[in-house]
Amino acid sequence: MPEDARKRNDRQYAWQKENTxxxxxxxxKGRKDQIKEAAEIAGVSATVWINQAIDAKFEDAGIVAPKDMMDLGTIKDLEAYARSAGKTSAEYVREAVREKMERQDADYQEDVERVDITSF
Known part of the structure; x- marks a missing residue:
């Protein structure tokens, strides 16, 4: 295995070990294929699909599941989300970042307008 690939794999493994x-x-038998097919239809990875099912089960039971895990999971998921929006992955990410920045700018502008500068 080339050194670059080994370093990348080591980095990915270290991140997974710390964060998952x-x-x-x-x-x-056969259930795995059903899950993969259902996930593909939903446009997400099998991991994301299973986690969504677990979250739904938690919700049904009244258990609060951590919502900070709203991750895209993998590049495959990002590509699926982008495809569903009719965009490339790069376009999808650029648009998401631009929208986030616009929301932050709007929030900042609202805060500025609420502050009475004459009181300082």
């Missing part, structure tokens, strides 16, 4: 938990479980 793993649980291995078994399921009836």
């Amino acid at each position: 938990d793993r649980i291995n479980f078994t399921m009836p």
Whole structure:
């Protein structure tokens, strides 16, 4: 394996180890293919699809699941989201960043307008 790929894999493994938990479980034969197919139809990875199902189950049970995990998961997911919006991944990210900046600018402008500068 080329050195660059090894370094990248080591970096990815270190990030995963620090930021994710793993649980291995078994399921009836064929279920994995059903999950992958359902996830593809939904435009997300199998991991995201399973986590969404778990979140829904938590919600049904009245358990508050951490919502800070709203991640795209993988580049494959990003590409699926971009495709569903009719954009390339780069266009999709640029648009998301631009929209976020516009919202922040609007919020800042509202804050500035609310402050009575003459009182200082």
